[in-house]
Amino acid sequence: MPHDTVTGRRISTSVLVIGTGGSGLRAAIELSERGVDVLAVGKRPKNDAHTSLAAGGINAALATMDAEDSWQQHAADTIQESYFLANPHTAEIVTKNAGRGIQDLERWGMPFARERDGRISQRYFGAHKYRRTAFAGDYTGLEIQRTLVARAAQLEVPILDSVYITRILVRDNVVFGAYGFDLRDGSRVTIIADAVIIAAGGHNRIWRRTSSRRDENTGDSFKLAVDAGGRLRDAELVQFHPSGILEPENAAGTLISEAARGEGGVLRNALGERFMANYDPERMELSTRDRVALAAYTEIKEGRGTAKGGVLLDISHLPRETIMTRLPRVYQTMLELQVLDVTTTAIEIAPTAHYSMGGVWVRPDDHSTDVVGMYAIGEASSGLHGANRLGGNSLIELLVFGRIVGQAAAEYSAGIVSQNRSQDAIDAAAREVTGTLASDGQENVRALQRDIRNTMTDFGGVVRDEAGLLEGLRQLDELDDRQSRIGVHPDVAGFSGLAHAFDLRASLMAARATLACALERRESRGAHNRSDYPEMDPALQVNLVWSADGSIAHEQIPSVPAEIAALMEDVTQVGKLLE
Numbered sequence: 001m002p003h004d005t006v007t008g009r010r011i012s013t014s015v016l017v018i019g020t021g022g023s024g025l026r027a028a029i030e031l032s033e034r035g036v037d038v039l040a041v042g043k044r045p046k047n048d049a050h051t052s053l054a055a056g057g058i059n060a061a062l063a064t065m066d067a068e069d070s071w072q073q074h075a076a077d078t079i080q081e082s083y084f085l086a087n088p089h090t091a092e093i094v095t096k097n098a099g100r101g102i103q104d105l106e107r108w109g110m111p112f113a114r115e116r117d118g119r120i121s122q123r124y125f126g127a128h129k130y131r132r133t134a135f136a137g138d139y140t141g142l143e144i145q146r147t148l149v150a151r152a153a154q155l156e157v158p159i160l161d162s163v164y165i166t167r168i169l170v171r172d173n174v175v176f177g178a179y180g181f182d183l184r185d186g187s188r189v190t191i192i193a194d195a196v197i198i199a200a201g202g203h204n205r206i207w208r209r210t211s212s213r214r215d216e217n218t219g220d221s222f223k224l225a226v227d228a229g230g231r232l233r234d235a236e237l238v239q240f241h242p243s244g245i246l247e248p249e250n251a252a253g254t255l256i257s258e259a260a261r262g263e264g265g266v267l268r269n270a271l272g273e274r275f276m277a278n279y280d281p282e283r284m285e286l287s288t289r290d291r292v293a294l295a296a297y298t299e300i301k302e303g304r305g306t307a308k309g310g311v312l313l314d315i316s317h318l319p320r321e322t323i324m325t326r327l328p329r330v331y332q333t334m335l336e337l338q339v340l341d342v343t344t345t346a347i348e349i350a351p352t353a354h355y356s357m358g359g360v361w362v363r364p365d366d367h368s369t370d371v372v373g374m375y376a377i378g379e380a381s382s383g384l385h386g387a388n389r390l391g392g393n394s395l396i397e398l399l400v401f402g403r404i405v406g407q408a409a410a411e412y413s414a415g416i417v418s419q420n421r422s423q424d425a426i427d428a429a430a431r432e433v434t435g436t437l438a439s440d441g442q443e444n445v446r447a448l449q450r451d452i453r454n455t456m457t458d459f460g461g462v463v464r465d466e467a468g469l470l471e472g473l474r475q476l477d478e479l480d481d482r483q484s485r486i487g488v489h490p491d492v493a494g495f496s497g498l499a500h501a502f503d504l505r506a507s508l509m510a511a512r513a514t515l516a517c518a519l520e521r522r523e524s525r526g527a528h529n530r531s532d533y534p535e536m537d538p539a540l541q542v543n544l545v546w547s548a549d550g551s552i553a554h555e556q557i558p559s560v561p562a563e564i565a566a567l568m569e570d571v572t573q574v575g576k577l578l579e
Contacts (some may be wrong), residue, residue, distance in 0.1 A: 007567075008181070008188030014413040015406075016178055016191050018224065019199030021049035022141070022395065023378030025157075026146040027197050027409070031294045032155040036410045039191065040152075042498060043183065043201075043215075050201055050216050050379075051145045051398065057123065057135035058395035059175070060098035064119040066130035071095040076153050076567035077128055077562060078393060082386025083526040084541050085234065088560045089364040090383035094393070094400045101399030106149040107517055111143060129569075133392040139329075144395060163189050164499045165220075165431040168228040168374060175228070175373035179429035186495040188433065190426060194413040195373045197405055199226055201508035202356025202379035203235075208457040209253035209352040210242050215496075215567040217356070218503040219510025221380030223377050226359040226509065230369045231380040232356025232546045234557070235510065236517035237266035238430060239389050239527050240462050242292040244352025248311045251337050253352035256313060256330055260347075261285040263326050265315040267296070268346070269304040275311070290388055290527045293351040293552025297462040306348055314346035351462050355394065357385035357527065358517075361545055363472055366408035367401050375409060382543075387526025410462070436501050441485030445500045452507050460515050465532045469519040476512050483508060486567040513546045519553050520544055 015031050017024045020042035031038040042049070050354040061074040074095040079086045102120070106112065112134050113121040122131040152159065165180040169190075177192040203219035205212045222232055244253040244258070261267075267285055269275045281289035281322040287295075296311045305311055316331070317322060320343050323331055325341075334340045334347060360369060360376035364383055367375050378398050385393065459472030488501050521544060523537035524530050543555040560568075 008190065010192070011039065011365055011494040013037050013188045013193045014193065015039075015195045015409045016041070016193035016196065017197045017199055018047040018178065019041075019201065019221075019378070020159055020161055021199065021378065022051035022144055022148060022398035023380075023402045024197070024199035025145075026151050026196065026399050027199060027377060027406040028150050028157045028159075029148065029155060030406025031212045031270060031410055032157050032405050034407070034410045036413060038120055038157060038371045039193070040157060041165060041180070041191070042161040043164045045219075046140070046149055046159055046160065046161050047145070049145055049210060051395075057133035057140050057392045058102070058126070058399075059132050059390070059392040060102045060134060060396055061095065061130070061131075061132050062099055062102065062120060062134070063124060064115070064171075065122045066132075069130035071098065072449065072564050073129055073567050074098065074132060075564045078390050079386075079564065080386050081390045082138050083388055083536070084391070084501065085237070085386030085525070085543060085557065086565065087364050087383040087408070087543075088558055091365060092561065092564070093404070094384055094397055095393070097400045098396045098406070101403070103552055104399060105144065105147055106237065108156070109434070110147040113137070118430055120303040128390070128392075140141050141395060156211045158514065159187075162469055164502065165224065166433055166502055167199075168224050168371075169422070169425050169429065170228050171420050171425060173229055173371055174418055174420065174514075175371055176421045179426060179448075181433055181495060181498065183496060183499060186437070186490060186498065188430060190452035192421065194416050194419060195375065195409040197409055198380050199378050199402075200224070200358060200378040200380055203507070203514070204238060204353040204356055204482070205450055205512050206252075206456050206507045206514075207461065208453040209246070209350060211241055211244060211253055211352055211354045212253045214250065215500070215503065216287050219315070219382075219506040220503065221360060221376065221470070222510045222513065225369060225374070225376060225380075225507035226548050228374055229371045230374065230376075232358065232388070232513050233313060233361040233543050235513040235546055236516070236521055236528055237357040237385070237387050237526070238514065239289065239355040240351040240359055241354035242296055242351055245334075245337065246308050246348050246350055248337060249308060254324040254337065255352065255354070256347055256349055257327070258289070258312060259316050260327055260330050261347050263305060263315065263322060265313050266317070267292070268312045270306045270312075271304055273304070273394060275299050275304070286439055289391070293462055296349070297351050301463070305350075308348060310348040310350040312346040313349050316344050316346060340516060355379065355385075355389055357387070357389050358382045365406045373412060375404050375405045387528055394511060433498070435489055437490070437498055439486050439488045439501065441483050443486045445486050445488070445497065445504050448479055449499050449500070449504055449507065451479055452476075452504075452511055455459065456511055460511070460518060463529045463531050464518050465530060466519065469515050472515045473512065473519070476515065480508055517544045517552060
């Protein structure tokens with residue numbers, strides 16, 4: 001390999017943002033607006049970030065539709081829906097600052113749906129007492145990403161979207177940059193920075209069916225943080241969406257919007273039975289996301305699923321006009337992926353891994369981590385969602401903490417008098433990449449990734465039990481051993497094979513943390529179902545914090561402020577589609 005490919009580029013900046021989705025771009029914009037030198041890097045094109053897939057909407061108690069709404073009620077709904085595992089301070093910060101997040105988007109040209117008098121339109125979303133979900137058709141996330149990309153371009157924020165970061169550089173528990181390589185030619189990139197913001201998503205790609213695309217959400221954020229000295233919180237708390245398609249294989253898990261159920265779609269098992277009557281006879285298909293996912297899982301597990309391992313979502317009884325005007329994306333998606341006409345034929349679906357509700361351990365105020373100068377935001381972080389995410393909260397979280405962490409990182413950088421770097425740390429990061437690139441074993445990286453997804457689906461899916469979790473951990477031990485014998489082969493298409501090898505290591509670590517914490521949480525709470533512990537345990541109303549040595553701490557959750565606690569209630573869902 002040519003010498004200059006190994007030495008590569010050396011870049012200096014005040015703040016480095018890893019990830020160019022919604023949270024990363026919002027942080028970069030804040031830093032740029034404050035006149036701080038910032039660089040954003042990503043491993044996929046910024047226009048195709050995962051944020052662009054979010055369909056439903058974004059929450060803020062604007063009270064444009066329901067004057068009684070307030071940030072306190074939004075916080076109460078968030079904590080209630082989290083099964084009391086959300087950090088109340090985090091919930092307060094997000095809900096108090098949500099209106100500002102919407103105003104920022106408006107200022108930058110976000111095309112929100114509006115009422116005739118110009119007010120931003122808001123609709124009901126899962127488990128909200130009032131209408132507080134703003135939206136742009138059924139492609140809200142895409143419009144938010146476009147808006148942020150355009151604003152970043154206006155500010156001339158430098159973005160490198162073909163750089164894979166392999167390690168955050170640390171000396172004496174203080175960040176001084178990051179190391180990685182260019183996906184196109186393999187050249188090394190050393191970035192010296194005062195502060196590093198991790199905004200590289202979650203870990204739901206480690207299940208067989210997932211709403212994430214290939215090569216995203218593989219646990220990169222978790223691995224980068226833990227390797228640097230951080231910890232993970234609530235890794236076991238993963239939201240499964242009820243309706244992901246089964247085929248084709250490369251698109252398994254692609255979501256069928258819950259609007260399909262909201263418009264009158266019916267769920268049936270292979271026997272033709274409308275099975276939600278057995279699980280939630282009052283709300284039927286309009287039940288909560290975790291309840292519908294559990295119902296579908298149970299039908300399949302008990303042998304009433306289809307031959308391919310799914311259940312049927314049928315909208316063919318709806319008027320064709322309703323489907324074409326209210327569910328155009330569903331119609332188009334199924335036509336493109338399966339040449340299936342949903343106006344005449346039911347869709348085969350199954351629960352799909354959708355959202356990492358846990359993530360890197362951060363402090364509520366500024367999302368700082370255990371490592372000085374390292375922050376985490378978006379799906380990479382933890383604290384807001386607990387055991388069940390309130391629909392529409394993830395997008396507002398990106399904006400609120402993107403701004404707050406941008407401000408915190410700017411102030412931290414400005415306060416640095418001198419920076420201690422470590423050539424040893426840089427050399428170790430370089431050796432890791434060189435060693436991986438020289439791997440010429442017989443194990444196939446893609447095959448091992450598939451095996452992780454099978455293990456997590458079989459033993460860490462919608463329903464878990466002790467025997468299965470222990471078997472899953474045993475299989476991860478085997479996979480860990482096998483990954484030491486992988487072969488990496490760069491080709492004319494670039495260095496994606498090298499990236500896959502690092503993805504694999506991240507996925508293995510994320511999988512281990514998830515199964516270990518799921519084993520420790522001996523109860524059923526929200527999206528976490530233990531068939532051997534079907535009840536909620538008051539003693540486990542704690543966050544589980546996983547460290548690199550495998551230890552798990554029980555972290556107490558602060559009490560809910562009185563003004564929020566007074567508003568908590570089981571929100572009626574009559575006539576509302578949940579999440």
